[in-house]
Amino acid sequence: MEWRVKYIDYPSQYRKLEEELVSTIREVLSRGDLLLRQNLEDFEQSICKFVGVNHTIGVNSGTDALHLAVEAAGIKPGDEIITSSHTFVATGAAIHHSGAKPVLVDIGDDHNINPDLIEDMITEKTKAIMPVHLNGRICDMDKIISIANKYGLLIIEDAAQALGATYKGKKAGSFGLAGCFSFYPAKLLGAYGDAGAVVTNNNELAQNISYLRNHGRMDDGDVSGWAYNTRLDNLQAAILQIKFKSFPDWIKRRREIASKYHEGLENIEELRLPTPPVETGDFFDVYQNYELEANSRDDLRNYLTEQGIETMLPWGGKGLHQFTALGLSDYNLPRTEEMFEKAIMIPMHPDLEDHHIDYVIQTVNQFYRNPK
Numbered sequence: 393m394e395w396r397v398k399y400i401d402y403p404s405q406y407r408k409l410e411e412e413l414v415s416t417i418r419e420v421l422s423r424g425d426l427l428l429r430q431n432l433e434d435f436e437q438s439i440c441k442f443v444g445v446n447h448t449i450g451v452n453s454g455t456d457a458l459h460l461a462v463e464a465a466g467i468k469p470g471d472e473i474i475t476s477s478h479t480f481v482a483t484g485a486a487i488h489h490s491g492a493k494p495v496l497v498d499i500g501d502d503h504n505i506n507p508d509l510i511e512d513m514i515t516e517k518t519k520a521i522m523p524v525h526l527n528g529r530i531c532d533m534d535k536i537i538s539i540a541n542k543y544g545l546l547i548i549e550d551a552a553q554a555l556g557a558t559y560k561g562k563k564a565g566s567f568g569l570a571g572c573f574s575f576y577p578a579k580l581l582g583a584y585g586d587a588g589a590v591v592t593n594n595n596e597l598a599q600n601i602s603y604l605r606n607h608g609r610m611d612d613g614d615v616s617g618w619a620y621n622t623r624l625d626n627l628q629a630a631i632l633q634i635k636f637k638s639f640p641d642w643i644k645r646r647r648e649i650a651s652k653y654h655e656g657l658e659n660i661e662e663l664r665l666p667t668p669p670v671e672t673g674d675f676f677d678v679y680q681n682y683e684l685e686a687n688s689r690d691d692l693r694n695y696l697t698e699q700g701i702e703t704m705l706p707w708g709g710k711g712l713h714q715f716t717a718l719g720l721s722d723y724n725l726p727r728t729e730e731m732f733e734k735a736i737m738i739p740m741h742p743d744l745e746d747h748h749i750d751y752v753i754q755t756v757n758q759f760y761r762n763p764k
């Protein structure tokens with residue numbers, strides 16, 4: 393189907409950066425710099441500087457970033473990690489593959505974990521909290537940090553969707569023991585394939601993760617233990633470094649789009665919108681997605697499809713506890729379940745033109761003015 397407004401537009405971004413990308417790819421390939429080379433180090437340094445941390449370890453995906461962070465943090469089989477059900481299955485998988493159990497907490501109106509419900513879920517097995525900063529908005533970290541301190545829990549942030557978001561002036565990824573980013577193509581900063589990174593201020597953790605990503609191999613030729621092969625390719629790092637130059641403009645544009653959507657849709661009673669961008673205040677949101685709640689969501693989605701507007705449902709429309717094969721069905725999470733019945737994500741990427749945004753706004757308004 394030819395969309396009038398695409399949810400994501402990879403070719404449009406590529407066309408704008410083509411010349412620089414192609415010449416860099418040619419240069420990297422001509423040098424034969426493929427693994428653990430200078431482009432990777434340069435990109436890791438850029439992320440350190442941007443997030444405000446001492447170490448960045450590039451890995452093969454956001455999922456592996458989470459998995460290695462959990463393992464390097466010393467989480468053991470039988471431990472529990474508290475997170476939310478409204479997240480990508482990767483968050484749960486990273487916990488599961490370390491032998492620990494994901495323990496799920498309901499969300500609040502910001503679609504992030506509701507910190508007021510965390511304490512009730514803490515047991516003697518709880519070792520960590522994994523807040524997921526969804527849709528480019530950081531969780532309520534003051535409350536989460538104070539609970540973690542009270543019970544002696546680690547914080548490992550799933551910041552896959554939040555590069556550049558801040559809370560009280562601090563960047564996503566810099567609050568806990570470790571922060572994990574995804575550079576999956578559709579992310580705020582996307583590679584041409586899978587990529588991710590762990591950030592941390594902890595020297596020992598950084599060292600362990602750099603061993604874990606590379607078969608456990610240490611400088612002296614010995615191995616640190618059983619490990620993995622999950623390095624971030626040097627070529628992808630070179631690509632990410634180029635795209636990173638446009639990153640501030642992309643965030644600015646995402647925030648502009650979110651403001652326009654807010655202005656154009658705020659009068660529709662049937663919708664519950666995300667918080668609009670503000671210049672001052674605790675939260676600087678980066679709008680990885682524009683996820684809203686809509687009455688008659690399925691009808692709205694069908695109508696938008698008919699009118700050529702591509703939309704998505706978060707994770708296909710289900711939280712972790714609603715995928716029966718994962719064995720996490722024993723949860724009653726009313727706000728998460730209500731959200732999954734109503735949530736829809738409308739196009740949000742920096743290459744949207746103003747006429748696209750106006751068309752989306754006009755079409756959503758039309759739907760609610762003339763219900764079928």
Ligand SMILES: Cc1ncc(COP(=O)(O)O)c(C=O)c1O
Binds near residue numbers: 587
């Ligand atoms: C919240 C969240 N966690 C983890 C991941 C996993 O990242 P990746 O796809 O790079 O493995 C993603 C993205 O896909 C995500 O959105």
